[in-house]
Amino acid sequence: MHWAQSVLALRSRMYKIILAIRYLIRCRITYFAVLAVALCVWIVVIVMTVMTGLVGGYKLKNHKFVGDCVVGTKSLVGFAYYEDFIKMLEDTDYVEGVSPVIKSYALAGQPGTGQDIRLEMIGVDPARHSQATGFAETLHYHVDDVSKVFEPREDGGLSGCVIGIDRILERDSNGRYTAGPYPADIEVAVSCFPLTSRGALVKATTGLVNTKTFYYSDHSRTGLARVDSSVIYLPFEQAQLLCGMGGVPKRVNAIHIKFKPGVRLQEGCQDVSSLWRMFKQAKTDESQSYLLDAVTVQSWRVHRRMFIAAMEKEQAMLTVMFGFVGITTVFIVFVVFYMIVSHKRKDIGILKSVGVSNANIVQLFSGFAFLIGVLGSSIGTVAGWLFLLKINRIETFLFERFGFQLWDRVIFFIGDIPNEVEFKVLAVIVLSAIGACLLGALVPSLQAASLRPAETLQVGQL
Amino acid sequence: MLKLFLWLRYLRKKKIVLLSIAAVALSVSLLIVVASLFTGFIDAFEQSAVETLGDVVLAAPSPFKFAKYELLVERLEQISAVEAASAVLSAPGLLHVGKGDVHAVEVWGIDPARRARVTAYKSFLVRQKASPGEPSFEVMDSPEKTGGFVGIGVLAEPDEMTDEYDFAAVEKMLGSPAVLTTGSLIEDKGPSSGGSGRRFKRRTIPFAIADVVFTGVYEVDRSVAYLPIEQLQQTLHRDEGGPVADRIQIKLAPDVDVEVALAEIRGVWQVFAMKELGWGAYLANDADIETAKQMQSRWVFELKKQMGLLLVIFGVVSFSVVVLIFCIFYLIVRLKQKDIAITKSCGAASSSVAWVFVGFGACVGITGSCIGVVLGYIITKNINVIEDWIRIAFGLKLWKSSVYMFSKIPNQVNWDMALRIALLAIGAAIVGALIPALVAARTRPVEILRYE
Numbered sequence: 001m002h003w004a005q006s007v008l009a010l011r012s013r014m015y016k017i018i019l020a021i022r023y024l025i026r027c028r029i030t031y032f033a034v035l036a037v038a039l040c041v042w043i044v045v046i047v048m049t050v051m052t053g054l055v056g057g058y059k060l061k062n063h064k065f066v067g068d069c070v071v072g073t074k075s076l077v078g079f080a081y082y083e084d085f086i087k088m089l090e091d092t093d094y095v096e097g098v099s100p101v102i103k104s105y106a107l108a109g110q111p112g113t114g115q116d117i118r119l120e121m122i123g124v125d126p127a128r129h130s131q132a133t134g135f136a137e138t139l140h141y142h143v144d145d146v147s148k149v150f151e152p153r154e155d156g157g158l159s160g161c162v163i164g165i166d167r168i169l170e171r172d173s174n175g176r177y178t179a180g181p182y183p184a185d186i187e188v189a190v191s192c193f194p195l196t197s198r199g200a201l202v203k204a205t206t207g208l209v210n211t212k213t214f215y216y217s218d219h220s221r222t223g224l225a226r227v228d229s230s231v232i233y234l235p236f237e238q239a240q241l242l243c244g245m246g247g248v249p250k251r252v253n254a255i256h257i258k259f260k261p262g263v264r265l266q267e268g269c270q271d272v273s274s275l276w277r278m279f280k281q282a283k284t285d286e287s288q289s290y291l292l293d294a295v296t297v298q299s300w301r302v303h304r305r306m307f308i309a310a311m312e313k314e315q316a317m318l319t320v321m322f323g324f325v326g327i328t329t330v331f332i333v334f335v336v337f338y339m340i341v342s343h344k345r346k347d348i349g350i351l352k353s354v355g356v357s358n359a360n361i362v363q364l365f366s367g368f369a370f371l372i373g374v375l376g377s378s379i380g381t382v383a384g385w386l387f388l389l390k391i392n393r394i395e396t397f398l399f400e401r402f403g404f405q406l407w408d409r410v411i412f413f414i415g416d417i418p419n420e421v422e423f424k425v426l427a428v429i430v431l432s433a434i435g436a437c438l439l440g441a442l443v444p445s446l447q448a449a450s451l452r453p454a455e456t457l458q459v460g461q462l
Numbered sequence: 463m464l465k466l467f468l469w470l471r472y473l474r475k476k477k478i479v480l481l482s483i484a485a486v487a488l489s490v491s492l493l494i495v496v497a498s499l500f501t502g503f504i505d506a507f508e509q510s511a512v513e514t515l516g517d518v519v520l521a522a523p524s525p526f527k528f529a530k531y532e533l534l535v536e537r538l539e540q541i542s543a544v545e546a547a548s549a550v551l552s553a554p555g556l557l558h559v560g561k562g563d564v565h566a567v568e569v570w571g572i573d574p575a576r577r578a579r580v581t582a583y584k585s586f587l588v589r590q591k592a593s594p595g596e597p598s599f600e601v602m603d604s605p606e607k608t609g610g611f612v613g614i615g616v617l618a619e620p621d622e623m624t625d626e627y628d629f630a631a632v633e634k635m636l637g638s639p640a641v642l643t644t645g646s647l648i649e650d651k652g653p654s655s656g657g658s659g660r661r662f663k664r665r666t667i668p669f670a671i672a673d674v675v676f677t678g679v680y681e682v683d684r685s686v687a688y689l690p691i692e693q694l695q696q697t698l699h700r701d702e703g704g705p706v707a708d709r710i711q712i713k714l715a716p717d718v719d720v721e722v723a724l725a726e727i728r729g730v731w732q733v734f735a736m737k738e739l740g741w742g743a744y745l746a747n748d749a750d751i752e753t754a755k756q757m758q759s760r761w762v763f764e765l766k767k768q769m770g771l772l773l774v775i776f777g778v779v780s781f782s783v784v785v786l787i788f789c790i791f792y793l794i795v796r797l798k799q800k801d802i803a804i805t806k807s808c809g810a811a812s813s814s815v816a817w818v819f820v821g822f823g824a825c826v827g828i829t830g831s832c833i834g835v836v837l838g839y840i841i842t843k844n845i846n847v848i849e850d851w852i853r854i855a856f857g858l859k860l861w862k863s864s865v866y867m868f869s870k871i872p873n874q875v876n877w878d879m880a881l882r883i884a885l886l887a888i889g890a891a892i893v894g895a896l897i898p899a900l901v902a903a904r905t906r907p908v909e910i911l912r913y914e
Contacts, residue, residue, distance in 0.1 A: 033789075035785060107645060117554055335481065342793070411761070
């Protein structure tokens with residue numbers, strides 16, 4: 001009985017499928033609707049895949065640069081009692097790595113040229129920092145033994161330093177760097193203002209600045225333009241002394257945290273935030289507790305939002321613009337369906353005269369629109385995917401033959417053009433295309449449903 | 463006359479044609495807005511370089527400085543192509559402006575009065591822009607102090623939501639003390655020189671903030687401090703025995719041929735470098751003499767490339783307009799077969815019938831383009847207002863000077879591009895109408911008008 005009902009239901013739906021396929025094959029004008037949908041999907045798949053890849057890659061680089069969570073202050077004075085808080089963090093079951101960090105601005109004797117440059121100085125314990133961030137992956141000479149990154153090849157009694165790659169090596173037109181087998185023998189004199197816990201200059205009556213010389217021992221390539229062109233990493237203790245933070249109690253500017261696998265970012269940050277509030281409460285009576293007021297707990301997304309938000313906004317604006325241009329596709333589908341309904345008035349009249357309801361007529365044309373959307377999206381997706389597969393080869397060919405690059409790799413920090421189609425992005429594009437088709441077909445479908453068989457089938461009309 | 467009558471009739475009776483006009487208008491306005499915003503940004507980028515650096519920059523080969531710059535400035539100003547010139551001595555530095563507030567800056571040693579003749583410098587000064595006379599480093603109420611200017615971005619951050627600076631708070635900092643540390647290479651035969659005979663020596667310069675510089679270019683405002691050129695020279699290059707500079711910024715006379723001016727400046731420089739400085743021809747030739755625009759040309763090229771790419775992408779998507787017009791015209795031709803047949807039976811040639819539809823396509827293109835141009839103009843001109851509405855409505859600040867350099871979105875319509883886009887749209891409309899026009903032309907009255 002149940003089986004028989006199913007067969008009847010299928011048979012009652014069959015005419016819609018047959019008619020939709022028939023219209024698709026017979027009415028050649030529908031090819032144009034399919035073409036328009038395919039064209040839009042093709043270009044949107046390509047652009048959004050590239051854009052999503054760039055934004056995703058940029059986010060990943062930022063995530064690796066700072067870890068999962070940052071407890072820190074913008075003030076260069078920093079905050080004290082960090083060792084106690086680190087101990088509290090390490091005792092929890094959700095923290096995998098913790099790294100205290102010194103951040104300040106420094107003036108450095110530019111390697112190789114004898115000129116001064118302005119740099120952002122970051123003082124880290126390399127092993128700890130690599131547990132909390134992707135620091136080790138960014139190194140060239142010490143990628144396998146990060147703990148020795150500040151040990152220079154030449155034992156001249158000086159510590160090593162890690163310099164942002166764009167300060168030490170030139171990028172070629174393909175965005176590649178050529179590093180020698182060993183770091184070059186370069187001394188870098190680093191100076192910065194040591195500040196008291198009140199923010200005043202430590203050496204107000206003497207030389208005002210602290211200067212120390214380091215050997216260039218490695219370079220770091222994060223893939224972030226601002227970082228790779230402006231950062232110098234120094235050993236934690238020495239950076240602390242240079243910035244006047246090595247007194248009692250010692251100070252740092254930030255603590256970078258990595259959560260254990262399975263810990264959700266938001267929950268982890270909330271836990272760290274609660275822990276920080278408890279810690280701050282416990283330190284209320286300490287002499288430098290006022291420094292803790294300026295400290296914030298931020299996820300990596302919030303910490304780097306100034307940089308990430310700009311790219312996300314550009315992606316959103318591009319999506320909106322595509323949405324505007326996509327309105328034309330809705331118009332095309334509308335016109336095509338308007339034509340089909342105009343030409344198929346007799347069919348509709350006959351269908352309605354044999355008892356097909358208005359809703360079924362709307363369903364018939366909606367199904368037809370759905371078919372156009374699916375077909376157009378499929379063609380567009382396959383064409384886009386094929387183009388993306390070859391996009392880097394096409395660019396290489398254009399560069400070798402005509403000197404054209406999508407992005408000048410000497411200027412932009414972009415390697416290969418991202419070409420991995422993300423399912424989520426693709427699903428949104430395809431669903432939007434099908435939605436546009438359904439929207440375009442809506443008014444003609446309603447018109448078709450409102451046709452009266454007595455009028456469309458009268459002899460005068462036939 | 464018949465054609466015009468039919469066009470107007472179809473336009474009035476066939477409301478579906480309005481869709482094609484709307485699609486053309488939409489695509490044209492979008493492309494005009496994109497092109498105008500990009501070119502506006504590129505123009506602002508180039509103009510900001512001119513306003514900050516002057517028309518031409520003569521830079522000594524790094525790391526050399528040149529002495530007797532006053533003589534060079536005098537000689538440059540004697541040539542007809544040059545209106546004014548000003549020397550600059552630059553160095554990197556760390557600036558301490560308050561408790562715990564340290565910034566990495568580029569310090570420029572300048573003569574503000576001279577600089578104001580070369581660039582729009584005076585209009586950038588928050589305190590002195592409205593004052594009569596030439597700008598100076600004199601500190602208000604404390605003329606005995608060494609004064610300096612600081613970029614507004616060094617003292618404050620623009621508001622997160624409005625992207626505007628708190629000028630009242632910034633003005634309160636006028637007269638505040640600041641300390642700049644910088645460094646220079648000095649002769650040293652001791653062991654600390656590493657055998658090179660030269661080593662770095664750190665220098666600090668305490669000064670009072672005499673004025674605040676607001677150029678509207680974020681990177682300049684947040685990273686440049688200005689001191690008297692003599693002060694910087696005495697601190698960094700006291701061993702030189704006289705004034706030194708590392709570049710000369712030049713304003714060209716109006717309507718001068720830039721290439722001729724560059725050649726004249728190069729000639730003056732070479733004579734000066736070889737005779738007055740005793741430099742060899744190779745070193746003298748190594749100096750960069752470029753217009754401010756040429757200095758930005760690599761970035762401008764990239765920006766233009768990105769603009770071209772975006773226009774191509776939207777152009778491809780806008781190709782749908784051709785398909786839309788084809789569909790609509792095909793629909794009209796099919797629905798108006800009887801009209802066409804009657805027209806042909808009255809003696810109209812096939813080509814005339816085709817022209818009716820091609821002309822109608824052109825009409826749609828022209829109407830859509832005109833609406834698109836007007837729409838594009840309105841959107842571009844009011845882009846800052848629209849951006850502000852979005853901020854108020856959604857709390858989303860789309861344009862920030864920290865990301866896009868300038869505090870305002872450039873809103874000049876690129877009429878050259880607008881004309882090209884409009885013409886392309888008209889062409890696309892004609893292409894879309896072409897096949898339906900041919901179908902109409904091939905209509906046989908005998909088949910359409912027979913009675914069965």
